[in-house]
Amino acid sequence: MKPPLIESPLSLAILGLLSIGPMSGYDLRKVFLTTAMKTFSASPGAIYPALRRLAKDALIEGAVDQRNALRPRRVFTLSRRGKAALGQTLTQPVAREDVVQRMGVLLLRFSFMSGLVEGRQITGFLQAFATETEAYAGEMEATLRENASRLPFSGRASLELGIESFRMNARWARKIREELAKRQSLKRS
Amino acid sequence: MKPPLIESPLSLAILGLLSIGPMSGYDLRKVFLTTAMKTFSASPGAIYPALRRLAKDALIEGAVDQRNALRPRRVFTLSRRGKAALGQTLTQPVAREDVVQRMGVLLLRFSFMSGLVEGRQITGFLQAFATETEAYAGEMEATLRENASRLPFSGRASLELGIESFRMNARWARKIREELAKRQSLKRS
């Protein structure tokens, strides 16, 4: 069986964290609670079932840890298969719908790229990200112009913020891409 | 029975659109498909069940329209109870978790405020929005500083974008709030 793509944002976040090092469910939960990753949910009712699903798919392995035993902790490690699945998922192409509906997941994917995928892939991702994001900002701007008169003041203001946000994301991607490209050409020389 | 708060983003979007004028399920779907509201889902498998739920709660009323009958279209109207529920929902306080987990819903709420709620409420909303958003940006910045060394390059870059995004949203809210405040003082004079 080939490693599957990770669909759920939470599962992706968990695999990403485990790619850095082994953790228990509770450790993961603390990370979610105390960082911006809480956007992907920090509730035990989401995390433990997700861990169970990932283990069933053999993407992670749980081992009982007795040191420091309050109660036996289950520490999870990314399996080879899990690492493959994560790599596959991170390097999927950037589609327009991703930008529109799953910007958070795109950023999450980028967050874990360092070290896991090649420089080429990262700059390629940022390129596509910038292109699609800028294009969508353009689309939004077009619909804003068409409907500006019909829209209530607050609707228009929200749309304008949306457009500016996507533009900012695109600028960010281009900037980071350039930084990375410079580093890479230094390394090759 | 008091009008309930609207929990689901999609239902809120539907009520908001119906507050502008009556529409059929298909009309709603077209709006979702062709505008930035597609973030709240445009699939019939979400919209029609949502309409059914709203009708069951007596927040909207459906009437069969025979003019132009391809097939009988069901046109939905916001009921008085629905309008009350919408008003209640739009004027809920802005909590920190809203900013962290449901920024999209906050912007959606703001989008429909014009005309439905008083100017006081709108400027109050923007004030709270700006405060909470700025505060959360500060939190993120603090965790970034604490963990900067441990974070991989891409993780750090994502976090920085996140912080800048929230800052931008806060600036936007303050700007719009001022514009509205000016208008309101003009109107009173």
Add this chain to the structure above:
DNA sequence: TGCAGCATGTAACCTGTTACATGATTAG
């Protein structure tokens, strides 16, 4: 002794996704 916190989990519920079904109408 009792209470707060550690660490794990489950069950009911809600909502959204995907994919399919249906029948009518209009354009080529």
Add this chain to the structure above:
DNA sequence: CTAATCATGTAACAGGTTACATGCTGCA
């Protein structure tokens, strides 16, 4: 005539939320 589009819907499934359960340990 037939294909596309209009307009409505349903069923199976997936994943997250809320709320609760459990037992252990350290502390006041």
